[in-house]
Amino acid sequence: MRYSAIILLEEKNLDLPEFIDMLSSVLTSRTPSFEIIIMANGLGGAGLQNQSDISAHGETVKIFTLNRNVSAAACLLAGLKESSGDIIIVCGSYQQITADSFSTMLDAMDDQTDIISPWRQNRVDPFLNQLQSRLFNALTRKITGFTLHDLNCNVKIFRRIVLEETELYGNMYRFLPILAARKGFRTKEIPCDHMQERGRTGFFGMRSYASRLIDILTLYFNTGFTKKPLRFFSSFGVLFFLAGLGLLGYVVTQKFLLGLPIGGRPVVLLAILFMVLGVQAASFGLLGEIIAFTHGRNRKEYAIETII
Amino acid sequence: MPAFLSIVVPLYNEEECVDKLITAIHQALAQEQLDYEIILVDDGSTDNTWPIIAEQKKNDPRLKGIKFRGNYGQTSAMVAGFNQAEGEIIVTLDGDLQNDPADIPALLAKIEEGYDIVSGWRKDRQDHFSRVLPSRVANAIISLSTGVHLHDYGCSLKAYRAECVRSLQAYGEMHRFFPALANMTGARTTELPVKHYPRKFGTSKYGFDRILKVFSDIFAINLIIRFSTTPLKGFALFALPFFLLTLGFGSLAALAIVFQWTSGKALFFFLATALTGMAVVHLTVLGILGELVVATSDLSHSALPEVTKKKLTMTRK
Numbered sequence: 001m002r003y004s005a006i007i008l009l010e011e012k013n014l015d016l017p018e019f020i021d022m023l024s025s026v027l028t029s030r031t032p033s034f035e036i037i038i039m040a041n042g043l044g045g046a047g048l049q050n051q052s053d054i055s056a057h058g059e060t061v062k063i064f065t066l067n068r069n070v071s072a073a074a075c076l077l078a079g080l081k082e083s084s085g086d087i088i089i090v091c092g093s094y095q096q097i098t099a100d101s102f103s104t105m106l107d108a109m110d111d112q113t114d115i116i117s118p119w120r121q122n123r124v125d126p127f128l129n130q131l132q133s134r135l136f137n138a139l140t141r142k143i144t145g146f147t148l149h150d151l152n153c154n155v156k157i158f159r160r161i162v163l164e165e166t167e168l169y170g171n172m173y174r175f176l177p178i179l180a181a182r183k184g185f186r187t188k189e190i191p192c193d194h195m196q197e198r199g200r201t202g203f204f205g206m207r208s209y210a211s212r213l214i215d216i217l218t219l220y221f222n223t224g225f226t227k228k229p230l231r232f233f234s235s236f237g238v239l240f241f242l243a244g245l246g247l248l249g250y251v252v253t254q255k256f257l258l259g260l261p262i263g264g265r266p267v268v269l270l271a272i273l274f275m276v277l278g279v280q281a282a283s284f285g286l287l288g289e290i291i292a293f294t295h296g297r298n299r300k301e302y303a304i305e306t307i308i
Numbered sequence: 309m310p311a312f313l314s315i316v317v318p319l320y321n322e323e324e325c326v327d328k329l330i331t332a333i334h335q336a337l338a339q340e341q342l343d344y345e346i347i348l349v350d351d352g353s354t355d356n357t358w359p360i361i362a363e364q365k366k367n368d369p370r371l372k373g374i375k376f377r378g379n380y381g382q383t384s385a386m387v388a389g390f391n392q393a394e395g396e397i398i399v400t401l402d403g404d405l406q407n408d409p410a411d412i413p414a415l416l417a418k419i420e421e422g423y424d425i426v427s428g429w430r431k432d433r434q435d436h437f438s439r440v441l442p443s444r445v446a447n448a449i450i451s452l453s454t455g456v457h458l459h460d461y462g463c464s465l466k467a468y469r470a471e472c473v474r475s476l477q478a479y480g481e482m483h484r485f486f487p488a489l490a491n492m493t494g495a496r497t498t499e500l501p502v503k504h505y506p507r508k509f510g511t512s513k514y515g516f517d518r519i520l521k522v523f524s525d526i527f528a529i530n531l532i533i534r535f536s537t538t539p540l541k542g543f544a545l546f547a548l549p550f551f552l553l554t555l556g557f558g559s560l561a562a563l564a565i566v567f568q569w570t571s572g573k574a575l576f577f578f579l580a581t582a583l584t585g586m587a588v589v590h591l592t593v594l595g596i597l598g599e600l601v602v603a604t605s606d607l608s609h610s611a612l613p614e615v616t617k618k619k620l621t622m623t624r625k
Contacts, residue, residue: 232524261573263576264570264576275587276583279587283594286531286543287539287598290539290601290602291601304375304376306375307375307392308372
């Protein structure tokens with residue numbers, strides 16, 4: 001099986017049959033060896049009333065329903081298990097980019113690439129949405145160092161092994177290309193033509209912002225232990241602590257040598273603050289090490305490409 | 309029982325050295341008449357290192373190669389090599405010919421004597437003073453803090469009995485500390501003077517931030533060795549200075565009330581006491597959390613391997 005298209009169906013969607021038709025025609029033109037797998041995540045099952053339109057595709061289209069609502073990451077991994085293609089096309093349930101763009105993306109997958117990530121050009125969604133999207137991507141670029149411009153596009157193409165080897169969970173679905181690139185998989189970004197956009201317009205709520213920011217923070221610290229920001233955290237903690245201790249010592253020496261009082265001097269509070277912050281940082285570093293040591297025993301910190 | 313030897317070499321952009329390295333290893337072991345394999349680990353090289361390995365592999369049945377997807381560091385490369393190794397004795401060395409493979413037989417002899425880990429000691433270090441000095445300081449700190457006294461932790465040329473390192477969790481630059489880590493299981497370590505050559509080819513890939521990383525690792529290693537099984541003790545240690553401070557500031561606060569110092573001072577000392585007291589509570593709670601983490605892990609069962617002392621005889625063919 002060459003291609004497996006996994007559609008993550010999150011909510012009721014009346015356009016699903018058209019989308020499947022489009023996908024089917026794009027893929028048929030390349031090879032008869034493909035399958036389309038629909039993963040209905042929780043509520044998404046409600047969108048399958050128009051099953052008669054879909055069943056016209058016969059065996060090529062398979063539908064699975066998850067009996068409860070799980071994260072996009074879990075949904076994808078469940079779909080991966082049911083699939084058998086070498087190249088996996090992951091998409092949402094509506095058509096975000098043009099059919100030609102799909103073809104271009106599929107063409108771009110060659111021997112030197114493992115991941116194709118789209119970059120929507122000529123966007124048709126409201127300016128405010130575009131702005132917020134751009135901010136999100138820019139921040140992610142800044143923090144992670146990977147130059148991907150459009151993480152929120154609902155289509156991505158991967159070689160099977162990328163999905164099998166990259167550790168994915170919870171809200172990290174959006175960052176899948178980055179997580180994979182960190183492991184050493186090669187990514188290509190392809191400009192695509194935007195077709196439509198669904199969903200909220202205007203300002204995304206405060207909760208959304210906070211949530212996204214925390215996801216990016218998690219991404220930063222979750223680099224695996226070879227890059228170790230956690231380790232440096234505890235080193236800085238020690239430095240802070242020593243600085244605080246030094247300040248305290250300075251104040252005490254002044255007391256004995258110059259007779260300056262200790263009480264009432266804000267410097268003392270600053271010194272205590274440094275010491276507290278420092279030791280807290282060092283503690284979190286230690287806790288992190290303990291967790292890694294005890295529960296991460298079998299986690300491989302490297303990724304092997306070949307063994308001869 | 310014939311002992312089988314595995315030689316593990318991490319390589320990063322060493323295209324000039326690879327063939328010379330392989331030849332030197334074969335030469336060094338020719339007299340030993342021992343069964344051995346050479347495992348070369350390509351740690352994400354961007355030059356011709358891997359193609360050369362693949363080419364050599366065609367004519368050399370004793371050669372094995374592992375190619376990483378990206379650059380993961382010497383330690384990860386060694387760990388990957390350990391996992392592929394079939395030998396009962398594992399020898400690691402540098403891929404840039406700074407270590408001399410001719411020293412390997414002497415290391416093997418020490419293992420035969422009954423030691424579990426033999427660490428190379430570069431007595432005549434051929435590097436610039438600016439690299440040797442921080443090294444000496446680091447070695448002293450590591451030896452004193454871990455209790456495993458070696459003159460040269462940074463030497464990659466080491467021999468291990470395979471079961472000592474098979475299930476060591478390590479990453480980044482921690483391979484220097486294998487002897488200290490293995491000591492947790494009772495492994496016996498000794499050192500042996502070995503030759504050292506200055507870098508013949510290529511440029512050194514280390515910078516100043518490496519020093520920072522090494523010290524950072526030393527701190528972490530000590531924490532792991534001392535506290536990973538009893539974290540509460542570690543946090544108690546952290547909390548100690550704050551406990552003392554709380555007592556100190558608390559007494560001053562009490563004095564301020566009893567002797568009616570200015571209200572500003574009284575408030576100040578209360579504040580200081582509160583801050584330091586808070587730190588004590590916080591750290592204690594973290595310590596309990598740490599204990600919970602350890603208690604819910606399977607550390608007691610799977611943890612660190614038992615090093616069984618068996619006399620290793622290498623039968624000469």
